[in-house]
Amino acid sequence: MKVLFIGGTGLISEAVSKLVVEKGIELYLFNRGQRTDAIPQGAHVITGDIRDVITTKETLKDYQFDVVVDWVAYTPEQVKVDLDIFQGKTKQYIFISSASAYQKPPTHYIITESTPLYNPFWQYSRDKIACEELLMDAYRNSDFPITIIRPSFTYGNKMIPAAMNSWQNPWSLVDRMRKGKKIIVHGDGASIWTMTHNTDFAKGFVGLLDNPLAIGNAFHITSDEVLTWNQIYQFIGRAAGVEPNLIHIPSDFIIAKSPEDEGGLLGDKAVSGVFDNSKIKRFVPDYVATVPFSAGMKQTIAWFEANPHKCMIDEGWNSQMDGIIAAYEKGLA
Secondary structure: OEEEEEOOOOOOHHHHHHHHHHOOOEEEEEEOOOOHHHOOOOOEEEEOOOOOHHHHHHHHOOOOEEEEEEOOOOOHHHHHHHHHHHOOOEEEEEEEOOHHHEOOOOOOOEEOOOOOEOOOOOHHHHHHHHHHHHHHHHHHHHOOOEEEEOOOOEEOOOOOOOOOOOOOOOHHHHHHHHOOOEEEEEOOOOOEEOOEEHHHHHHHHHOOOOOHHHOOOEEOOOOOOOEEHHHHHHHHHHHOOOOOEEEEEOHHHHHHHOHHHHHHHHHHHOOOOEEOOHHHHHHOOOOOOOOOHHHHHHHHHHHHHHOHHHOOOOHHHHHHHHHHHHHHHHHHO
16 A cells, blocks of 8 residues: 655654554655654655645656545645645545534534534634535545544644643643642533544554545544543643642633634533544444553653653743733632
């Protein structure tokens, strides 16, 4: 099997790339070559920028792939480029969508692939929905062989997953916990959520590669473990050797002080998310997530501590958290 990943070195995709190579699949990574530490030994690298359409077409003109996976397409315009480039050049095109595209707020807390796609709170999710619609139209009318994957919150060694954290410097949350500072939890912390380790996601994903039954289908791939947000923050803290000092603040108050969090909260994490993985298990019968969040976080903390240059602190984010907390406590007083 010959597979092309556009990207392939991100938080989720690096685990998939590694497993693909371990399975003996011939893997090509088409990217700008900026994350060489995430390229598994044995993968072939084609240096390029998918946004440079003319050069990309020229670079890939003599290649033919069984599967093409675009890990970095976010808008319909970018998907249209893929349709132009890969029509007739692959037996399967996999689009990475997002579970945040599912209905918000949901009419039922258990989410299946049949849950409607609707998110009025987050442009990112609306763009992913538009991409899916464009690809389904191409499948129905032009026989373009699409498969859609909707990851939910997926983490690995390089991510401290939380609803409120610095994306660029995720160690900031652990540093804050270890210093005994208050940690914001949206709402009362009792809503439920699903965290998925990237190595678990990879197992389900690889089973869909070059799988003709997956053409025309959408899947989410998550853990079956369900946790409250209070538990999530407690597991992060305990993996770091502390009991976190949690403060519960309503989501709408957080958004009033930090409008940029509206999508990530109201459009995603403030809503309970429990995923029915029956479909991926039908198509990939041996799929099972085996990394509980408590164990995954111990691995992540150990990785950061072994890589101290990655333990950078986002003081701007720290100040923002302090400001939200001070405003909330002032209001309570």
